[in-house]
Amino acid sequence: MDWFVPSDLRVEIKMESQLNQKPMRRRPWALGVVIFLGLILSGGGYAAATQTYQAEFGSPEQISEGRKLFLANCASCHGTNGEGAIGGPSVIGVGAASVDFQVGTGRMPGQASGPQLYKKPVQFTEEQILAMAAYVASLAPGPAIPAEEFLRTDGDVTHGGELFRINCAMCHNAVGAGGALTEGKFAPGLQGVSEKHIYEAMVTGPQNMPVFSDANLTPEDKKDIISYLKYVEDFESVGGYELGSIGPVAEGLFTWIFGIGFIIAITVWLGAKAN
Amino acid sequence: MSSTTEPKTALGKAANYIDERLTVGTVLKNFGRKVFPDHWSFMLGEVAMYSFVILIISGTFLTFFFQPSMAHTYYDGSYAPLKGAEMTVAYASSLDISFDIRGGLLMRQIHHWAALVFMAAAGLHMLRVFFTGAFRKPRELNWVVGFLLFILGMAAGFTGYSLPDDLLSGNGLRIIDGMIKGVPVIGPAISSGLFGGEFPGTEVIARLYSLHIMIIPALIIALLAFHLMMVIVHKHTHYPGPGRSDANVVGYPLMPVYVAKAGGFFFLVFGVIAAISATFTINPIWNYGPYDPSPVSAGTQPDWYIGWLDGALRLAPGHLDIAIFGYVIPMGVMLPIIVSLVFLALVAAYPFIEAWVTGDKREHHVLDRPRNAPTRTAIGAAGVVFYAILWAAASTDLIAIFFQMSLNHVLVAMQILLILGPVMAYWITKRTCLALQRKDREIVLHGRETGRVVRLPHGEYIEVHEPVDKYELWKLVDFKDYEPIMPRPNKDGKITIGTKIRAVLSRIYFEDRIAPVSKAEYEIAHADHSPAIEEQPKRKPKALKSKR
Numbered sequence: 001m002d003w004f005v006p007s008d009l010r011v012e013i014k015m016e017s018q019l020n021q022k023p024m025r026r027r028p029w030a031l032g033v034v035i036f037l038g039l040i041l042s043g044g045g046y047a048a049a050t051q052t053y054q055a056e057f058g059s060p061e062q063i064s065e066g067r068k069l070f071l072a073n074c075a076s077c078h079g080t081n082g083e084g085a086i087g088g089p090s091v092i093g094v095g096a097a098s099v100d101f102q103v104g105t106g107r108m109p110g111q112a113s114g115p116q117l118y119k120k121p122v123q124f125t126e127e128q129i130l131a132m133a134a135y136v137a138s139l140a141p142g143p144a145i146p147a148e149e150f151l152r153t154d155g156d157v158t159h160g161g162e163l164f165r166i167n168c169a170m171c172h173n174a175v176g177a178g179g180a181l182t183e184g185k186f187a188p189g190l191q192g193v194s195e196k197h198i199y200e201a202m203v204t205g206p207q208n209m210p211v212f213s214d215a216n217l218t219p220e221d222k223k224d225i226i227s228y229l230k231y232v233e234d235f236e237s238v239g240g241y242e243l244g245s246i247g248p249v250a251e252g253l254f255t256w257i258f259g260i261g262f263i264i265a266i267t268v269w270l271g272a273k274a275n
Numbered sequence: 276m277s278s279t280t281e282p283k284t285a286l287g288k289a290a291n292y293i294d295e296r297l298t299v300g301t302v303l304k305n306f307g308r309k310v311f312p313d314h315w316s317f318m319l320g321e322v323a324m325y326s327f328v329i330l331i332i333s334g335t336f337l338t339f340f341f342q343p344s345m346a347h348t349y350y351d352g353s354y355a356p357l358k359g360a361e362m363t364v365a366y367a368s369s370l371d372i373s374f375d376i377r378g379g380l381l382m383r384q385i386h387h388w389a390a391l392v393f394m395a396a397a398g399l400h401m402l403r404v405f406f407t408g409a410f411r412k413p414r415e416l417n418w419v420v421g422f423l424l425f426i427l428g429m430a431a432g433f434t435g436y437s438l439p440d441d442l443l444s445g446n447g448l449r450i451i452d453g454m455i456k457g458v459p460v461i462g463p464a465i466s467s468g469l470f471g472g473e474f475p476g477t478e479v480i481a482r483l484y485s486l487h488i489m490i491i492p493a494l495i496i497a498l499l500a501f502h503l504m505m506v507i508v509h510k511h512t513h514y515p516g517p518g519r520s521d522a523n524v525v526g527y528p529l530m531p532v533y534v535a536k537a538g539g540f541f542f543l544v545f546g547v548i549a550a551i552s553a554t555f556t557i558n559p560i561w562n563y564g565p566y567d568p569s570p571v572s573a574g575t576q577p578d579w580y581i582g583w584l585d586g587a588l589r590l591a592p593g594h595l596d597i598a599i600f601g602y603v604i605p606m607g608v609m610l611p612i613i614v615s616l617v618f619l620a621l622v623a624a625y626p627f628i629e630a631w632v633t634g635d636k637r638e639h640h641v642l643d644r645p646r647n648a649p650t651r652t653a654i655g656a657a658g659v660v661f662y663a664i665l666w667a668a669a670s671t672d673l674i675a676i677f678f679q680m681s682l683n684h685v686l687v688a689m690q691i692l693l694i695l696g697p698v699m700a701y702w703i704t705k706r707t708c709l710a711l712q713r714k715d716r717e718i719v720l721h722g723r724e725t726g727r728v729v730r731l732p733h734g735e736y737i738e739v740h741e742p743v744d745k746y747e748l749w750k751l752v753d754f755k756d757y758e759p760i761m762p763r764p765n766k767d768g769k770i771t772i773g774t775k776i777r778a779v780l781s782r783i784y785f786e787d788r789i790a791p792v793s794k795a796e797y798e799i800a801h802a803d804h805s806p807a808i809e810e811q812p813k814r815k816p817k818a819l820k821s822k823r
Contacts, residue, residue: 115681157356165442165564169572174442175562179573180672184681187573231356232562238373239380239556247443249670251557252579255391259551260399263322263392264315266543270536271315 058096058134066135069128073109082139087113094204095142096133101200103129105193107207115184116207143203150219151195153230160228163221167212175232177245181208191233195226307530312513316407319400321537324499325544326393333386334435334488340376342368343438343484345477354561362440362565365480369439369560384552390435391557392548394428394580401425405625405655408643409512412636415626417505420498422623427495429580434487436558436578440480443558445566446575449474450588457608475568512642515753517746521640576669586668587611590690618661625654632780634760646715647754647791649708650784656704657697664693705787712789715751718743719792720800742801752792759785 058066071080077088084090088110091098102108106120124132133145165174173179176190185208190198202222205211217225243250282291294300311317344364350357352367353374372379401421404410410418433451437444452474455466471478510524519525527533563572577585588611595606621628629651630636645652667674668689675682722740730736743751762770762778 158358158360161356161564162360165567165570165572169442169570171573173574174564174572177574178676180675180682182682184675184679184684186676228356235356237556237559239384239559240554242556242559245559245562246673247574248558248576248578249574249582249673251387251391252582254551254555255388255395255579259388259392259547260395262547263396263544264319264399266540266547267315267318267322270318270540271313 058131058137062131062134063138064135065128066131066133066138069124069132070135073123074132077110082136091136091139093140093142094136096137096145097143097200098204098206099133099136100129100145101197101204101206103132104200105197116186119188143200146196146199146203146219146222150199150223151226152223153195153227155220155224155227157224157228157231159221160224160226160231163217164225164228167217168225171209173246175245176229190229193229195230198226198229303530307528307534309507309510309529310524310526311511311529311533312524312526314514316403317511318540319396319403321540322396322544323393323400325541326389326396326548327495327499328541329389329545329548330386330393331492333382333389334492336378336382337372337386338488340368340372340379341365341438341484343481345440345475345480350565357561357564360565363480365438365440366560366565369441373561381549381552384555384557385549386435387557388552388555389548390432391579392544394425394432394578397421397425397428398580402655402659406645406652407512407514408639408648408651410626411639412630413509413638414505414512415630417502417509418626419623420502420505422619424495424498424502426619427491427498431487431491431495432578433581434483434491436581437483438480438487439558439560440566441560442563442566442570442572443560443575444563445475445568446571447577447581448479449568450585454588454608454612457605458612459602459604459609475566510640512640514642515644515750517749519641519753521638524640574673576673579666582669583662583665584611584615586665586671586689587615589671589686590665590668590693592690615665618658622658629784631777632760632784633757634781635757637755641753643754644750646708646711649705649712649788650786652708653701653705657701660696660700661693664689664696668693709787709789716789716792719748719751719797752797754791756790757785757788 070078070082074082074088074091075085077085078091079085079088082091099108103124104122106122107117109123110117111120122129136142137144164172164176168176171179171181171187172190173187178189179187181187187209193201199222200206201209202212202217202225203214212222243254282288342364346364347361348364348367350360350362350367350370352358352370354370357370369383372383374380404418404421433447437448452466452470455469456462458465466474469479469482470476471482511526513519513525516525564570576582588608591607591610593607595610597604597606643651645655668686671685671689672682674680675685722742725739725741727739728736729739760778760781762774764770765774
C-alpha cells in the first residue's frame with residue numbers, strides 16, 4: 001500500500017514498524033544509521049542523476065556570458081546572484097528548463113507585475129537564452145532542457161489524451177483552449193506552444209501551474225501528452241469552424257447572434273413583403 | 276356539398292372521391308379562410324415549431340444509430356486519439372455517428388443547432404407575447420401551455436445533451452445529481468432512484484433516452500397541438516392600427532397566402548439551420564473524451580437554455596448552510612433551486628397576477644404597444660435582466676479569461692448586478708415608457724414639430740405643427756385606460772387583507788399612468804388653431820411611420 005511514498009521516506013516507515021516490534025538484535029542507533037544511509041543513497045542518487053543530466057550543459061564561456069545577461073536583464077528582480085529580491089523569487093535551483101520556458105515564451109523579463117505574467121514577443125535570441133539557462137543551471141541543479149527524444153509527437157495519443165483529461169483539462173480545457181483560475185490567474189491556451197515549452201512547463205510548473213515530476217508523469221507520459229496536444233492542434237476539424245473550442249457558451253452566443261439574427265431578418269423580410 | 280357538375284379530370288375525380296367520403300372540402304374551406312395578421316414578430320413561434328419539426332426529423336435519423344447502453348467497450352473507430360480507449364457503448368456509438376456513418380455528423384449538428392434555435396425562438400416568442408400583452412383574457416391558459424412547452428423544451432434539451440456520455444455532458448449530469456442530492460431528506464433517495472444506485476451507475480443513459488425520444492417529445496407534441504388549437508379558437512391577436520378592433524382580425528387568409536408563406540418559411544428556417552450545421556461545429560464530443568467521474572474540464576457549461584440555472588449555482592454564496600438537528604441544508608444548492616422555481620412560478624402565473632391587480636376582465640384581441648403598459652413592460656425588462664445576469668453568470672470563467680479580469684471580481688460583480696440590475700431595468704424602462712407615452716400625447720394633441728417658424732401679421736412667431744394623419748392617430752390613441760382598484764369593503768362590511776394587498780399592488784401598477792387622449796381633449800387642442808398654424812400633411816409622414 002505504500003507504493004506512493006517516495007523511496008527515501010519508505011525506509012523510515014519500514015524502520016518505524018520494525019521499532020515497534022523491538023527486536024533485540026537492533027539497537028536504537030541503528031535506526032539513525034539506516035535513515036542516514038537511506039537518505040544518502042536516495043537523495044545522493046537523485047542528485048547524481050540530475051547532475052549527470054546537467055553536467056554536459058553549458059561551457060564556462062557560455063555561463064559567464066549568461067551571467068552578464070542575467071545581471072543586465074534579470075538581477076533587478078531576481079538578485080545579483082539569483083538569490084531573489086523584491087518583486088522576484090530566487091532562481092537558484094529552478095534549472096535550465098525554467099529559464100528556457102520563461103524567457104523562451106517571452107514571459108520573462110516580466111512586463112508588469114500582476115496575478116500572472118503574459119506571453120509577449122521573445123526578447124532574446126536562442127543563443128542568449130541558452131547562455132542564461134546555463135548560468136542559472138550552474139547555480140544549483142534543477143530540471144534540464146528536455147532531450148529531443150521526448151519531444152517527438154509519435155507517442156500514444158489515446159494514452160496522452162487520457163492523461164491530459166485527468167491531469168491538465170481542469171485548467172487548460174479538454175483541447176487546451178485555456179481556462180480561468182482564481183483572482184485573475186489563468187491557464188493559458190496551449191495551441192501553438194512548442195513541444196519543448198510544453199515539456200518544460202510540466203517539469204518546472206511555471207507561475208500557477210503545479211510541477212508534474214517524472215515520478216508523477218514519466219517522460220514517456222509527457223511525450224504522449226505532447227503528442228495528443230499536437231494531434232488535436234493539427235486535426236482538421238470535421239464539423240466545420242470550431243468557434244474557439246470553448247464549448248457551449250460560444251455555441252449559444254452564435255445561435256443568438258447569427259442563427260436567430262438571420263432568422264429574424266427573414267421574418268422581417270417576409271412580414272414586409274405583404275405590406 | 277354536392278356539385279351540379281361532375282368532375283372530368285382524373286385529379287378532379289380523385290378529389291371528389293375523397294371529398295364525398297371525408298368532407299375535407301368543408302374543413303379546408305373553413306380552415307383556409309382563417310385570417311392571420313401580418314407582422315414579423317408573429318412568426319417567432321412559427322420558427323420554434325419549424326425547429327421542432329427539424330428536431331424530430333434529424334432525431335429520428337440519430338435513433339437508427341445511437342445505442343443507449345452504458346456497457347463498456349473499447350473504441351475502434353476512425354478518431355485516432357480515442358482508439359483503444361475504454362468507454363461506454365453510448366459514447367462509442369455517438370462517435371460512430373460523428374465519424375463513421377455517412378451524414379451522421381451533419382445530422383448530429385443539425386439536431387443540436389436546431390435545439391438551440393428552437394429554445395431561442397420559443398423564448399423570443401414568449402417575450403413577444405409578454406410585452407404585447409397577448410396573454411390577457413382569453414389567452415391566459417395558452418400562456419401557461421406555452422410556458423410548459425418551454426420547460427419541456429429545456430427538459431428535452433438537457434436529456435439529449437447527456438446522451439452521448441462524453442465528459443462534458445457527464446459533468447453536467449453530475450451537477451444535476453449534486454443538486455438533487457442537496458435537497459434535504461428526499462434528495463439522496465431521488466438521486467439513487469434516478470441513477471439506479473450511486474452516480475453514475477449503469478442505468479441513467481437508457482432512462483434519459485426513453486425520456487428524450489419518447490415521453491418528452493410526446494408531451495411536447497400533445498401540448499403543441501393544444502397550443503395551436505387554442506390559437507385557432509381564440510383567433511390571432513393584432514397590433515393596434517386603422518380598422519383593427521377587439522371584434523375583428525385584420526390580415527390575410529390562411530389559403531393561399533399563409534400556406535405558401537409558411538411552407539416557404541419552413542424551408543428557409545431549415546436552410547439556415549442546415550447551413551450553420553454544415554459550416555460550424557457544435558458539441559465536438561470527440562474533444563471531451565469518454566465520461567470518467569474524476570476529470571472535469573475547464574469551460575464546462577451547459578447549453579444556453581440551461582445556462583441560467585448554472586449561473587444561479589455559481590452565484591449562490593457558499594457560506595450560508597444551515598444545520599437543523601444535525602442535518603445540513605446546503606444553501607449553496609437550495610438557494611438556486613428556490614430562486615429559479617420562484618422565478619418560473621412568477622412567469623407562469625403572471626397573466627393571473629396582472630388580471631388580479633388591474634381588475635381587467637375584458638377580452639383583448641388588440642395588442643398593447645409595450646409603452647402603453649409601462650409597468651408590465653418594466654416588470655418584463657426586470658425579468659429579462661434577472662434572467663440575463665444568471666445566464667451570463669454561467670460563463671464567469673470565460674468572461675474572466677477573455678477580458679483579463681479576476682474570476683472572483685466577476686462573480687461578485689454578477690452577484691451585485693443580480694440584485695441591482697432588475698431594479699435599474701424596472702425604473703429605466705418604466706420612465707422610458709412614460710416618456711414615450713407623453714411624446715405620443717404631444718403628437719396627437721399638437722402634431723409634429725415641423726421646424727418651420729412663421730411670423731404672423733401681428734408680429735407673433737409660431738412654429739408650424741403638422742397634425743398626424745388619421746391612420747397614425749388611430750395607433751396613437753387606441754388603448755384602454757384603467758384605474759387603480761380601491762380597497763372596498765365586502766358584503767360583510769370588512770376590508771380583507773387580500774383586498775388591501777391588491778389595492779397596494781394596483782396603486783403601484785398604475786402609478787404615474789398616462790391616460791390616452793380623449794375625444795374632448797383632442798377637440799379642445801385643435802379648436803383654436805387657424806389653418807395657417809395647422810397645415811395638412813401633403814405626403815404621408817414617412818419618418819413617423821417607420822418609427823413605430
